[in-house]
Amino acid sequence: MEAGTEKQDRRADRRARTARELVAAAERVLAAKGYHGAKVADIAREAGVGVGTFYLYYPTKEAVFLELVEEAASQLKAQMQEASSEASNPADVSRRRIEVFFHFAARNRDLFRIIFGHDASFHDVVRSAQSMFAADIVQNIRGGMENGVFRTGHPEIWAQALVGMCIHAVSWWVEHDEVSATEVAGQVAALAQHGMVNGH
Amino acid sequence: MEAGTEKQDRRADRRARTARELVAAAERVLAAKGYHGAKVADIAREAGVGVGTFYLYYPTKEAVFLELVEEAASQLKAQMQEASSEASNPADVSRRRIEVFFHFAARNRDLFRIIFGHDASFHDVVRSAQSMFAADIVQNIRGGMENGVFRTGHPEIWAQALVGMCIHAVSWWVEHDEVSATEVAGQVAALAQHGMVNGH
């Protein structure tokens, strides 16, 4: 009985390890070559397993991609929510979220390259993940406009603009990392909050 | 005597018509399906010609794509330069450019989808076209910071953020056109200039 359990455990461990190696490999390969450039065989090789093994863990190439995107999105969302919860007002929420975004990017370069890099957003999942963030931002903007912290405007447009700022700034930074995440986050947050023009 | 010339003209007309149909078809198909999703056969069918005909006008599939991107980029650049030349200060330049961007998008939806849409920026031409715009923006920002119109900041990061704002807002708007180009442009410009937070 114990033996059986142990063996099962061992198997489960092995499965789990292979699974981890595959995601990690997929992350690296997809980040480096993009969805179309990444071949299933590349991912398997990078993970040190056979091609067939890949298909024991994922039904299709698209599936890994989806999993990575979704995982990244949910982690990021969680961290943003945490950050938001500590914030006192919409402006603060916005600033903290931007910081979270850049720090998350700093810690998960490959994941970011996959989702926001070149050859990304061609896929629906990526787009819907992005809309999810936009929706949260819309909420916050509306709140800020209502209580007068924010100037009035079109919340949906603003939200899209903010998402675009962050994504674009990140994908630039991911390839030219002469500045720190904090610095970029600060610059972007400042721009979002006060704009370019010097106060009257 | 004139017969030869007439015949040549007729031929030239035909060539020109087919050529136009092909570009147009390529524009539509590439916009709708993205570079990877668009098959040469699709473009030919959409243009109402045989596959072979495509290759009488373009050496490869990539070639049409490049032509479209380059043409769009150069048109846009030209219009932006014209707009800039009429502006009195960096803030004005920025606002006008944003307007030009959105109006151009309004008039050239498909072209825009190709360059800034999903499944775009995986290609070097697209990326370099985007950098070109970013570079111009950096110039303007630097000018604005130097003469005090703009607050100080990291021009490169700001430029990337601005490009991101516009691209993202446009690609959102292109699919949800409940608001006018002018409205979107105005909102984005306002955000870029003054930020979200209420003054003083």
Place this chain on the structure above:
Amino acid sequence: MEAGTEKQDRRADRRARTARELVAAAERVLAAKGYHGAKVADIAREAGVGVGTFYLYYPTKEAVFLELVEEAASQLKAQMQEASSEASNPADVSRRRIEVFFHFAARNRDLFRIIFGHDASFHDVVRSAQSMFAADIVQNIRGGMENGVFRTGHPEIWAQALVGMCIHAVSWWVEHDEVSATEVAGQVAALAQHGMVNGH
């Protein structure tokens, strides 16, 4: 009446001229690029006519090739027969034929390249033209063996060997013309008649 005839003549002339230009062009292009490398469009361009025109004179690409091969073969055959008729014995016939072969090659390089050059003999016509020559040679060899001028041997094999010698020597010479046709012909004829080994 006269006018009509004149017009007809003029037309006929023109046709003849275009025809000549096409054969000439085909000869050059086929010689330069080989059957597979030569495109119908290349031939038409070289002849200064449209692709369609090519098909007014030849039903297929293969047809020009055949015509060239056959024409060359029949000219060569005729010249060889003339040379043979002046010869006094089989050895003389053989020597004269070899001379004719090389001189013909010298005067019709392109034709030779087409028939005996690289990328030639893949085609049945070429092979049957070659057999025709071989058959004539067999006759001569048999004659020579019968009257004791030639040593005895297998006439068919000898004939093939002789054809091979000439063809190969020509196709080498066609690309390395540091020696004269007469010289090559002399060397080959001598070899064919007396062999390499010094007479006891």
Place this chain on the structure above:
Amino acid sequence: MEAGTEKQDRRADRRARTARELVAAAERVLAAKGYHGAKVADIAREAGVGVGTFYLYYPTKEAVFLELVEEAASQLKAQMQEASSEASNPADVSRRRIEVFFHFAARNRDLFRIIFGHDASFHDVVRSAQSMFAADIVQNIRGGMENGVFRTGHPEIWAQALVGMCIHAVSWWVEHDEVSATEVAGQVAALAQHGMVNGH
């Protein structure tokens, strides 16, 4: 313990078998149809595998062709060298080489058809393989001329003529095998050594 190794062996065996079937199929198909007439799909079908499988073993169609040519050339060269080493004088070398050539052809018909058959020599490898043989022959002829075994003449031309004799005789024989390889070789060698004309 051995299980892994066994499985690997099994796989290796399979790979090797498929590989052998592919070369064999390629040899047959290329010999029968020539380089241009042979389609990759034909080779795959003849080997009893899918098209894709072909590309697991060779990067291009050209690659199999090259491999076959090179292998044949190197085997033939090796056998000729061995034969030459046992010979006592240039005339003997020449005779033995001719014998080796014909016997090799007898044992490797398809390989021969590929290299020396119709639709062959259009390719650089084939031509350079042929030059290699010619170069060796030139050496031997020069030797023979220097020590008086051979009559004097133009070694390069003789070598080309000899190569031509052999190739042509072989490609004739390959399709009309009423005589033995030894017989053909003997006839060709005799012709090469003593020529057609009866020494008085």
Place this chain on the structure above:
DNA sequence: CATGAATGAGGCTTCATTCAT
């Protein structure tokens, strides 16, 4: 479970041939 050999549909491109003008 793991493997990697095998598969074949599908995409790009070429070019001999046709045909409307």
Place this chain on the structure above:
DNA sequence: GATGAATGAAGCCTCATTCAT
């Protein structure tokens, strides 16, 4: 007659996916 634009069958090659071991 002459033209060259148009055609599409056919060939090469890729790669996501399957499957026998």
